Amino acid sequence: VLVKLLVCGGGNGAHVLTGLASSRHNVKVNVLSLFADEAERWRNTLADNHSVVNFREKDGSNKIITSRPNMITNDASKAVPGCNLVIFTVPAFAHEGYFRAIAPYLEPNTVIVGLPSQPGFQFQACDLLGMGGRTSAIVSFESLPWACRIGTFGREVQVLGPKDTLACAIIMRGCKPLFPVLKTIQYVIGKEPKLTMAANYLSINLLADAVVHPPMMYGTWKDWDGKPVAEKPLFYQGLNEFSADLLDKVSTELVQTAKAIHQKYPDMDMKDVIHLFDWYKLNYKESIKDMSSLRMAMKTCTAYDGLVHPMKETPDKKFVPDFTYRYMTEDIPFGMVVFRGISELAGVPTPAMDETIIWGQKILGKEFLVNGKLQGKDMNLTRAPQRFHFNSLFDLVNLR
Numbered sequence: 345v346l347v348k349l350l351v352c353g354g355g356n357g358a359h360v361l362t363g364l365a366s367s368r369h370n371v372k373v374n375v376l377s378l379f380a381d382e383a384e385r386w387r388n389t390l391a392d393n394h395s396v397v398n399f400r401e402k403d404g405s406n407k408i409i410t411s412r413p414n415m416i417t418n419d420a421s422k423a424v425p426g427c428n429l430v431i432f433t434v435p436a437f438a439h440e441g442y443f444r445a446i447a448p449y450l451e452p453n454t455v456i457v458g459l460p461s462q463p464g465f466q467f468q469a470c471d472l473l474g475m476g477g478r479t480s481a482i483v484s485f486e487s488l489p490w491a492c493r494i495g496t497f498g499r500e501v502q503v504l505g506p507k508d509t510l511a512c513a514i515i516m517r518g519c520k521p522l523f524p525v526l527k528t529i530q531y532v533i534g535k536e537p538k539l540t541m542a543a544n545y546l547s548i549n550l551l552a553d554a555v556v557h558p559p560m561m562y563g564t565w566k567d568w569d570g571k572p573v574a575e576k577p578l579f580y581q582g583l584n585e586f587s588a589d590l591l592d593k594v595s596t597e598l599v600q601t602a603k604a605i606h607q608k609y610p611d612m613d614m615k616d617v618i619h620l621f622d623w624y625k626l627n628y629k630e631s632i633k634d635m636s637s638l639r640m641a642m643k644t645c646t647a648y649d650g651l652v653h654p655m656k657e658t659p660d661k662k663f664v665p666d667f668t669y670r671y672m673t674e675d676i677p678f679g680m681v682v683f684r685g686i687s688e689l690a691g692v693p694t695p696a697m698d699e700t701i702i703w704g705q706k707i708l709g710k711e712f713l714v715n716g717k718l719q720g721k722d723m724n725l726t727r728a729p730q731r732f733h734f735n736s737l738f739d740l741v742n743l744r
């Protein structure tokens with residue numbers, strides 16, 4: 345079968361995906377970038393050349409993959425028709441524009457993939473894909489398969505390393521694709537990471553790594569006096585008691601939400617959703633020096649060595665927190681507020697999430713949570729299920 349792939353995006357991940365996919369037999373790749381003049385710049389920069397993916401394998405060896413996509417455009421009417429696989433590889437705040445752009449041109453039985461999906465992808469997809477996407481399957485991945493960055497825009501991208509495994513959830517919605525979904529995506533990205541299936545899409549949502557950033561921002565900056573600081577504080581290594589305690593509580597609220605869903609709908613297997621501390625014990629056991637508590641585990645995880653808070657420099661070479669960074673602007677509306685929305689439908693109280701959101705929305709100048717309900721005027725900027733007409737737990741579990 346010929347896979348006709350549409351890549352949506354134009355950043356680091358989109359460069360890697362485009363390069364790898366275009367090098368496969370029987371995969372034809374169109375790229376759609378809606379951001380400013382990015383498509384034109386990419387097309388002109390590539391010109392008649394081949395693009396290069398410089399892929400550092402697990403064993404440290406380097407592989408060079410050269411290829412060319414079929415098309416790079418900002419015009420959905422040219423890029424979408426005929427495509428049977430669509431992969432979003434772009435930050436979540438840009439998803440809405442892509443959903444709206446592709447919806448009129450989607451053919452029946454298309455497979456739509458979020459690589460990564462980030463919380464609420466499925467709700468937004470169902471709402472915005474409209475008639476065209478009524479029989480689209482929705483595949484959500486928990487993260488990007490690679491740590492990667494563009495070397496030369498449009499020409500060369502580096503994969504610093506693939507993940508070991510990467511989980512996804514698939515919602516078929518009656519889709520009858522021409523190819524086996526997971527196997528085909530694995531073929532497109534190559535053999536690493538090994539793609540696996542999570543039990544369901546709700547656990548992918550409740551496990552998102554967006555969970556750690558807003559509580560840590562809140563815990564660090566809630567009492568900040570507004571004066572610039574001399575150094576960029578360490579993000580994980582500097583984790584304070586308050587933030588760690590809040591993370592523990594938020595994580596417990598997510599686990600309780602998963603349990604409540606399983607209790608009401610026993611065939612919803614939610615056991616993937618585990619407490620953050622247990623998650624560290626599973627995923628980072630080699631890299632953590634002190635596993636005595638969640639706080640110490642996060643502070644002593646060598647994978648985080650030297651990572652600092654997102655900061656802006658002031659004219660006198662001091663620093664203030666950068667609240668426009670994705671830890672706030674993405675991980676609240678496309679993270680914390682989505683978790684809160686799912687917990688609300690599951691009937692689980694979330695005082696720790698609420699405390700975080702109430703601080704975060706003030707910093708962002710937005711209103712999401714008002715009088716204990718997700719009813720603020722800016723809810724349309726979020727991906728909570730309620731925004732997309734999912735108003736009960738029944739609605740959530742019936743999305744399959």
Ligand code: NAD
Nearest residue numbers: 353354355356357358379433434435436438488490491492
């Ligand atoms: P990126 O930072 O390269 O994305 C930038 C792209 O986003 C731009 O090229 C453009 O296409 C789009 N964009 C930027 N501003 C826009 C705007 N105002 N309107 C519309 N589009 C706009 O992203 P990435 O590194 O490819 O990562 C994709 C996702 O994967 C992100 O959510 C990221 O957090 C996640 N992720 C990335 C890595 C990595 O190593 N790069 C690792 C893990 C997870």
